[in-house]
Amino acid sequence: MDRVPPRVLSAAVGIAVLALWELLARTVYAGSYRLSPPTLVVVDFFEYRDLYLRNLWHSTKTAAWGFLWGNLAAIALAGVASILPVLRRSIGAIALTVFCLPFIAVAPILRLITGPGNGTPITLSALAVFFTTYVAALLGFDTAPGSALDVVRSFGRGRLAAFRRVRLRASVPAMIAGLQIAAPAAFLGAVVGEFTGARSGLGILTVRALGALHTERIWVIALLSTIVATGGYMVIGALGRWLCPWAPALDVGAVPAARQEPGLLNRMAALLAPIIVVFVFWYAFLWVFQIKPFFAKTPFDVWAELFTNADAAETRSSVFGALGTTLWTTSLGYVAGLIGAVVTAVVFVLIPWLERALMPIAVALRSIPIIVTTPVIILFVGRGLLTTTAIVAVMSFFPTLVNCYAAMNRTPVGILDVLKSYDAGSAAHVRNAYLPTAVPALLASARIAVPTSLLGATVAEWLATGDGIGAVMVIAFTRNDYNVLWVSVAVLTLVAVIGYWLVAAFELRTLERVAPGASR
Amino acid sequence: MARRGAPVDVVGVGRTFALGGGEVEALRGFEMHVPAGGFSALIGPSGCGKSTALRLVAGLDAPDEGTIDMDGASPDQMRRGQRIGVAFQDPSLLPWRTVSTNIRLALELVGRRHDTGSVDDLIELVGLQGFEKARPAQLSGGMRQRVAIARSLVTEPDLLLLDEPFGALDALTRQQLNDELQRIWTARGTTTILVTHSIPEAVYVADEVLVMSPRPGRVVAHHAIDFERPRTRELLLADEFHAKVEAVSASLHRSEGQVVQLEADDS
Ligand SMILES: Nc1ncnc2c1ncn2[C@@H]1O[C@H](COP(=O)(O)OP(=O)(O)OP(=O)(O)O)[C@@H](O)[C@H]1O
Numbered sequence: 049m050d051r052v053p054p055r056v057l058s059a060a061v062g063i064a065v066l067a068l069w070e071l072l073a074r075t076v077y078a079g080s081y082r083l084s085p086p087t088l089v090v091v092d093f094f095e096y097r098d099l100y101l102r103n104l105w106h107s108t109k110t111a112a113w114g115f116l117w118g119n120l121a122a123i124a125l126a127g128v129a130s131i132l133p134v135l136r137r138s139i140g141a142i143a144l145t146v147f148c149l150p151f152i153a154v155a156p157i158l159r160l161i162t163g164p165g166n167g168t169p170i171t172l173s174a175l176a177v178f179f180t181t182y183v184a185a186l187l188g189f190d191t192a193p194g195s196a197l198d199v200v201r202s203f204g205r206g207r208l209a210a211f212r213r214v215r216l217r218a219s220v221p222a223m224i225a226g227l228q229i230a231a232p233a234a235f236l237g238a239v240v241g242e243f244t245g246a247r248s249g250l251g252i253l254t255v256r257a258l259g260a261l262h263t264e265r266i267w268v269i270a271l272l273s274t275i276v277a278t279g280g281y282m283v284i285g286a287l288g289r290w291l292c293p294w295a296p297a298l299d300v301g302a303v304p305a306a307r308q309e310p311g312l313l314n315r316m317a318a319l320l321a322p323i324i325v326v327f328v329f330w331y332a333f334l335w336v337f338q339i340k341p342f343f344a345k346t347p348f349d350v351w352a353e354l355f356t357n358a359d360a361a362e363t364r365s366s367v368f369g370a371l372g373t374t375l376w377t378t379s380l381g382y383v384a385g386l387i388g389a390v391v392t393a394v395v396f397v398l399i400p401w402l403e404r405a406l407m408p409i410a411v412a413l414r415s416i417p418i419i420v421t422t423p424v425i426i427l428f429v430g431r432g433l434l435t436t437t438a439i440v441a442v443m444s445f446f447p448t449l450v451n452c453y454a455a456m457n458r459t460p461v462g463i464l465d466v467l468k469s470y471d472a473g474s475a476a477h478v479r480n481a482y483l484p485t486a487v488p489a490l491l492a493s494a495r496i497a498v499p500t501s502l503l504g505a506t507v508a509e510w511l512a513t514g515d516g517i518g519a520v521m522v523i524a525f526t527r528n529d530y531n532v533l534w535v536s537v538a539v540l541t542l543v544a545v546i547g548y549w550l551v552a553a554f555e556l557r558t559l560e561r562v563a564p565g566a567s568r
Numbered sequence: 569m570a571r572r573g574a575p576v577d578v579v580g581v582g583r584t585f586a587l588g589g590g591e592v593e594a595l596r597g598f599e600m601h602v603p604a605g606g607f608s609a610l611i612g613p614s615g616c617g618k619s620t621a622l623r624l625v626a627g628l629d630a631p632d633e634g635t636i637d638m639d640g641a642s643p644d645q646m647r648r649g650q651r652i653g654v655a656f657q658d659p660s661l662l663p664w665r666t667v668s669t670n671i672r673l674a675l676e677l678v679g680r681r682h683d684t685g686s687v688d689d690l691i692e693l694v695g696l697q698g699f700e701k702a703r704p705a706q707l708s709g710g711m712r713q714r715v716a717i718a719r720s721l722v723t724e725p726d727l728l729l730l731d732e733p734f735g736a737l738d739a740l741t742r743q744q745l746n747d748e749l750q751r752i753w754t755a756r757g758t759t760t761i762l763v764t765h766s767i768p769e770a771v772y773v774a775d776e777v778l779v780m781s782p783r784p785g786r787v788v789a790h791h792a793i794d795f796e797r798p799r800t801r802e803l804l805l806a807d808e809f810h811a812k813v814e815a816v817s818a819s820l821h822r823s824e825g826q827v828v829q830l831e832a833d834d835s
């Protein structure tokens with residue numbers, strides 16, 4: 049087994065999976081809409097080739113525009129945050145809030161501004177790439193060598209010169225790592241934008257196919273999305289290796305949380321500044337686009353709807369009741385995904401040939417926007433609560449697996465030598481080396497997975513399950529009940545931000561113990 | 569004196585690494601013989617294969633040619649018998665463990681986790697009292713190396729392999745630890761191989777100093793050191809000590825010169 053080249057092994061595994069899939073679809077699942085045999089999927093693609101390619105092209109174009117605008121905005125704001133450190137926390141809060149938005153419910157609100165055309169998917173696509181690119185760019189600017197910065201300063205030049213001459217150049221590897229993740233994210237944003245209505249594109253095609261239970265079509269779309277998104281990921285990765293071959297591989301999903309300054313006043317500022325900034329943006333958004341009061345809800349409208357209006361109690365019970373369901377199914381999937389990922393990473397690190405056979409597949413799956421394949425999972429698992437859990441589990445599983453395995457693989461050789469010199473067994477290796485070295489990557493992945501899990505859950509609920517806050521939002525959307533829609537978006541975003549913060553706080557405390565000096 | 573170590577016989581060992589497209593021949597015809605309970609110091613130019621040789625003896629790597637025998641056992645068998653203690657150039661501590669739990673790691677790995685008394689003794693021995701609960705990141709480089717040394721000693725191995733364990737220490741601490749090392753060695757009679765860059769250190773602690781040639785490394789000179797033990801710091805001032813240091817130094821320079829000569833001949 050150890051001598052088979054990895055490519056051959058992966059190809060063999062791929063073929064085996066396809067064969068099993070074909071077999072299952074033709075036997076156990078024959079006659080059901082759950083699973084299409086790969087051969088029929090291929091046939092369907094060629095039969096409706098024009099339709100597929102037209103819509104694929106449309107979504108790809110949308111994603112490309114979103115990719116462009118979102119990344120430009122993120123890099124520009126990261127630049128501002130780097131040159132003017134006072135603004136850092138506020139800009140970071142905006143970026144995080146954007147990352148925590150339930151995109152699927154934001155789409156109808158955006159559509160009020162952009163009209164029925166392509167504006168909403170492009171905007172969502174831009175929003176979807178914003179956070180990771182912002183984090184990556186800022187990390188890149190921060191990694192500029194202090195000595196080089198000192199040289200610029202010693203010539204009496206200011207921060208701007210340091211930024212232009214040193215930081216911008218130093219940021220290229222991290223920036224490319226960010227853009228790499230942004231490629232599938234942009235595609236995800238575009239397709240999610242199309243889910244809620246568009247003239248063409250893979251998103252709307254999926255929704256129609258889901259309504260008609262056109263199984264093959266859903267599979268074709270999922271595969272096409274995967275190919276394009278993964279293609280973008282790989283092309284940018286190759287570009288990165290070509291541009292900066294010296295730079296080590298970096299995954300933005302594994303970057304540790306930023307450390308907070310000590311002191312009560314700083315803590316208060318850390319808490320208040322983002323809230324104020326978000327409120328200012330909220331009002332600015334309503335004011336700039338002059339949205340009609342029927343559609344536009346201010347933070348106070350949301351508050352009134354939840355606590356002071358006549359039917360506030362009713363709204364509360366429906367929104368928070370549904371939120372409870374969503375949080376329950378989501379946390380189940382989230383925890384299952386994380387635990388599964390760590391266990392799989394341990395298995396991979398202990399059984400190298402298994403890793404060589406399966407890891408390339410996991411890396412490919414890590415790069416695909418799982419949300420885009422939600423309809424496939426809906427078909428397969430059904431429309432129950434389990435669907436949400438399954439989607440969230442799959443979404444948190446792959447990035448965590450890839451990041452944790454990479455971390456375990458970087459266990460210092462010296463530590464492994466010490467263990468080996470005492471003839472330590474697998475269990476001792478896992479306990480004393482692999483698990484502890486993977487902790488920072490696990491926590492970083494767990495933090496990033498909070499908003500993405502909630503996003504996946506709401507998409508699944510919106511499209512399929514009829515449970516949870518996603519369902520509340522889709523009903524509000526069809527009834528033009530903008531009060532409930534805004535309330536849900538606000539509550540969900542707040543929950544995601546709080547979840548992110550909680551994991552970040554836990555991460556920082558743990559890193560101090562487990563990997564001192566790892567946090568930024 | 570109780571001699572409970574294992575003798576080490578290395579015969580005709582060669583080790584070549586694949587590096588990029590090419591190959592690096594680290595050792596060729598490497599031989600060394602350390603009697604049971606002996607103390608040998610290995611000295612040689614940087615990159616000559618000292619660490620490679622030590623890893624082979626530790627059973628962490630296998631030679632491409634030649635044999636290594638320890639009283640009938642192979643390095644791998646010794647390693648599996650948990651009879652070896654190693655301290656490397658890089659202290660390789662577990663950053664999430666404290667000083668005392670890092671030392672205890674070795675005990676846990678050999679299934680003697682309750683032997684905590686020896687941990688405390690060793691902490692005192694390497695002068696880290698008061699730092700039991702500190703984590704590696706809170707220690708200086710030299711303190712970390714002392715933890716690594718304590719860890720290598722705590723299981724009372726039959727073979728102690730030290731790869732420049734004092735590299736990051738100041739001269740004073742280094743001398744202190746050399747005294748301690750000598751004391752431990754005298755008390756326990758563990759076969760010890762010490763890799764070092766410091767000729768006076770090698771001459772001070774070892775029974776025999778082996779001088780290696782540049783890569784591909786092999787032993788080109790043996791210097792028996794028969795100063796009386798226990799050796800004290802007065803020895804450092806003695807004429808015969810300086811004579812020995814000069815002799816080792818001269819053969820080290822000769823060995824470096826040899827290869828320069830060879831390379832000149834090649835071109
Ligand atoms: N795992 C490896 N793969 C490839 N080359 C190696 C490996 N280990 C050692 N080498 C090479 O073997 C040679 C000897 O290395 P080694 O670490 O044994 O030297 P050393 O004598 O310990 O040097 P130093 O005094 O600097 O520690 C070097 O040229 C090194 O590059």
Ligand SMILES: [Mg+2]
Nearest residue numbers: 618619620657
């Ligand atoms: Mg070395």
